[in-house]
Amino acid sequence: MKKKEVRVITCIICPVGCKARVTIENGKITKIEDLECPRGEEYVTRELEAPVRDFFTTVRIEGAMTPVLPVRATQPVPKDKILGCVSELADITVDAPVKAGDVIAKNLLGLGVDIVATRDLDHVKRRV
Amino acid sequence: MVKKKIDIAVIGGGAAGLAAAIKAKEKGIENVVILERNEELGGILPQCIHTGFGLRYFKENLTGPEYIFRFIKKVEDLQIESKLDTMVLEITSDKKIIAVNSVDGLLELQAKAIVLAMGCRERTRGALGIAGTRPAGILTAGTAQRLMDIEGYMPGAKVVILGSGDVGLIMARRFVMEGAKVEAVVEILPYASGLSRNVVQCLEDFNIPLLLEHTVTSIHGADRVEAVTVAKVDANWKPIQETERTIECDTLILSVGLIPENELSQTASIVLDPATRGPIVNEHMETSVQGIFGCGNVVHVYDLVDHVTEAGELAGESAASYVLNELPPLRKKITLKAGDNVKSVVPQIISGEEPVTLHLRVKRPMGNVKVKIGNLSRPKRVVRPPEMVVINLTKKALEELEKKDESKVSIEEETEL
Numbered sequence: 001m002k003k004k005e006v007r008v009i010t011c012i013i014c015p016v017g018c019k020a021r022v023t024i025e026n027g028k029i030t031k032i033e034d035l036e037c038p039r040g041e042e043y044v045t046r047e048l049e050a051p052v053r054d055f056f057t058t059v060r061i062e063g064a065m066t067p068v069l070p071v072r073a074t075q076p077v078p079k080d081k082i083l084g085c086v087s088e089l090a091d092i093t094v095d096a097p098v099k100a101g102d103v104i105a106k107n108l109l110g111l112g113v114d115i116v117a118t119r120d121l122d123h124v125k126r127r128v
Numbered sequence: 129m130v131k132k133k134i135d136i137a138v139i140g141g142g143a144a145g146l147a148a149a150i151k152a153k154e155k156g157i158e159n160v161v162i163l164e165r166n167e168e169l170g171g172i173l174p175q176c177i178h179t180g181f182g183l184r185y186f187k188e189n190l191t192g193p194e195y196i197f198r199f200i201k202k203v204e205d206l207q208i209e210s211k212l213d214t215m216v217l218e219i220t221s222d223k224k225i226i227a228v229n230s231v232d233g234l235l236e237l238q239a240k241a242i243v244l245a246m247g248c249r250e251r252t253r254g255a256l257g258i259a260g261t262r263p264a265g266i267l268t269a270g271t272a273q274r275l276m277d278i279e280g281y282m283p284g285a286k287v288v289i290l291g292s293g294d295v296g297l298i299m300a301r302r303f304v305m306e307g308a309k310v311e312a313v314v315e316i317l318p319y320a321s322g323l324s325r326n327v328v329q330c331l332e333d334f335n336i337p338l339l340l341e342h343t344v345t346s347i348h349g350a351d352r353v354e355a356v357t358v359a360k361v362d363a364n365w366k367p368i369q370e371t372e373r374t375i376e377c378d379t380l381i382l383s384v385g386l387i388p389e390n391e392l393s394q395t396a397s398i399v400l401d402p403a404t405r406g407p408i409v410n411e412h413m414e415t416s417v418q419g420i421f422g423c424g425n426v427v428h429v430y431d432l433v434d435h436v437t438e439a440g441e442l443a444g445e446s447a448a449s450y451v452l453n454e455l456p457p458l459r460k461k462i463t464l465k466a467g468d469n470v471k472s473v474v475p476q477i478i479s480g481e482e483p484v485t486l487h488l489r490v491k492r493p494m495g496n497v498k499v500k501i502g503n504l505s506r507p508k509r510v511v512r513p514p515e516m517v518v519i520n521l522t523k524k525a526l527e528e529l530e531k532k533d534e535s536k537v538s539i540e541e542e543t544e545l
Contacts, residue, residue: 010328016510017324036509053329054179056191057305058277065167067280070177070193079333086305100197119174119193 003027009047011040020044052076056118059089059104064096064121071104073113084109096123129234135159136447137225137239139216139392142171143433144424145245146199147440148447152243153206155448161237162203162210163227169203169210170196171247172270173433175278178298180325184434195433211235219396221417241419241447244393244407245440248386248425250295256384260347263354269295269383276302284379288356289313290344294322294431294514296383301330303381310336311375314358316343316365319493321383323431323514343367344380353378386429396420403472404428410458410477411484412446413439418457421447428474428487431516435487460531464501467538469494471513480531481523488517488537496542502535504528511539 004025011018018040023031029048032041046052055073077085085108094104098117105115135157138145141164152160168174173181176192183189186198203210214229225237250268267275267283273295275281285308289296292315300310313331318341320327331338339358345367346357360371388406390398399416401408406427407415414421423443424436449455458479464486466473471489478484486501490511499506499519511517521529529535 010324010332012325012328053333054189056177056179058177058280060280066278068277070174070191070277072177072179072191072194082333083305100194118177118191119197 007048009044011035011043013039013043022048024048051079053079053082055082055085055113057086057089059115060093061098061121062093062095063123064098065124066121069094069098069104069121070118071115072118073108073115075113077108077111077113081109081111085111089115096121129236130232131236131238133238134161135239135451136161136241136243136444137223137237138162138243138245138444139219139225140164140171140245140247140424140426141166141169141210141212142245142247142424143173143196143199143436144247144426144440144443145171145243146196146203147437148243148245148421148423148444149208150199150202150206151441151444152448152451153208155445155452157448157451160208161239162208163214163216163225164210164212165215167213169200169212175270175274176298177277178301181433184432185437192433199437216392219392219420221396221398221420223419240451241421242396243440243443243447244398244415244420244422244426245424245443246389246392246426248388248429251382251385251387253382256290256382258344258347260356261349263347263349263352265349265353265379266347267379267381269293269299269381272299272379272381273302276306282306282308284308284377284381286311286377287379287381288344288358288375288377289381289383290356291315291382291384292317292320292322292327292338293383293385294326296381297322297326297330299381299383300336301334304334304336308379310334311377312337312339312358314339314342314344316341316361319512321514345372347380348374353380356380386425388426388428390426393422393426398422401428401472401476403466404474406474408476409474410461411475411479411482412449412455412458413443413475414446414450414455419447419450421450428472428489430487431514435516435518438485461533462502462529462531463534464537465534467500467536469511469539470537473537478521480526480529483523483526484521486519486521486537488519489513490517490539494539494541498540498542500536500538500540501529502532502537503530507542508539 021033058068061069173192173196181195218226348355359367421443423439
């Protein structure tokens with residue numbers, strides 16, 4: 001027996017925000033409707049097969065003007081791994097100075113992405 | 129008091145101010161000074177650690193810090209002077225600036241031109257008049273963002289967010305990532321106020337409920353927020369009492385709108401537009417006072433920093449031309465008036481002779497529309513309040529425009545032929 005399902009996915013590629021109607025039969029996409037452009041089709045397909053998201057957070061830093069350093073992943077990570085990535089970085093503390101682009105963690109969770117600093121933070125004497 | 133003569137003063141070192149200062153210096157103006165209240169340049173961007181910046185300007189997907197540090201580096205490379213930790217107290221219509229900091233003390237700067245780039249501020253609980261007690265734990269979204277992502281504090285553990293503006297949506301995700309529970313995002317309108325990509329990535333991804341046509345009617349708690357009452361609203365935004373329910377939480381985040389910060393503009397008697405709450409500007413981003421220009425969120429609230437940068441560049445270029453005596457007043461003035469479904473339009477005054485980019489904010493969502501500028505018409509697939517409508521008018525297009533003193537800008541439903 002054929003298993004058929006229709007799902008609605010909001011495309012986030014551009015501000016139009018098309019709501020695509022996607023027909024899935026036996027786990028395969030058979031029809032995508034209500035999209036305005038091909039970029040949407042690519043997004044919707046990836047969103048159903050292996051959704052990814054940009055990843056960014058902060059890590060602790062010692063000896064800088066602020067106690068946290070903003071960081072990002074060099075490539076998008078699987079959507080369901082976002083909270084896992086945060087936990088993995090929770091115990092990391094780096095020392096100032098740091099330059100934007102410095103690698104903070106390599107190959108996070110074996111996902112093949114590095115975590116890099118997104119700004120410079122100089123070493124400063126702690127202010128009272 | 130330290131007294132100094134300078135060419136161009138830029139008030140505010142955020143995205144708009146940095147772009148303006150860079151452009152002015154690049155146009156050959158020697159003495160450009162940025163006055164910044166914070167201890168570092170960058171404005172709001174250093175605390176916006178998420179991606180999505182620069183897609184238009186750099187054709188790259190950058191985080192806030194990555195985006196803004198490109199401009200900070202440029203300011204340093206061009207050796208533009210910036211005075212940090214410096215509070216501007218007053219500006220006058222003859223372009224005198226009174227400022228104060230702990231190094232110079234009181235400062236009096238006489239500038240040939242001024243660029244206003246003070247940005248905007250968040251609406252607070254006081255502006256909403258929510259009933260209830262006054263406990264700790266009620267913060268604006270931007271304050272929560274600063275606490276979490278610059279100062280390293282966790283502002284709460286069980287959170288309700290009132291308003292679905294972009295910063296509120298972004299913070300919903302950040303709270304979840306940092307281990308808090310976000311009970312709900314409460315929005316009075318029948319649609320989200322923020323960009324649709326943020327509704328998907330920040331709420332739907334983390335199963336955070338978005339309560340549309342709902343509002344917070346009361347705040348509970350003595351020392352710390354303990355709960356809020358939420359209710360559905362009717363078509364007139366009036367809470368329906370029978371629908372009231374209590375949500376336990378220790379933090380209420382407000383993401384209920386931004387207001388251009390124009391206290392200083394008023395000290396210089398600059399005319400403001402009640403619709404934008406920013407200065408009325410012409411196509412050179414010049415305000416009602418000659419030689420004082422405005423750009424970015426102080427003029428009207430943008431949704432993309434890329435557009436803020438472009439506005440800053442235009443204002444900086446105009447200020448430089450003014451100082452070089454290369455900026456004649458507009459030969460003809462056409463005042464653009466907001467018509468049907470248009471909340472605001474910037475610039476408000478155009479010549480109709482030079483190419484210009486119009487930025488419009490609509491009041492309600494509509495599909496398959498025509499954007500009318502006087503007798504000109506531009507089709508749009510969709511217009512929504514969160515997303516600014518950008519209309520580029522070329523010199524050629526403007527030849528068609530009827531040159532009246534006033535032109536109406538409105539959104540009209542496409543008529544079937």
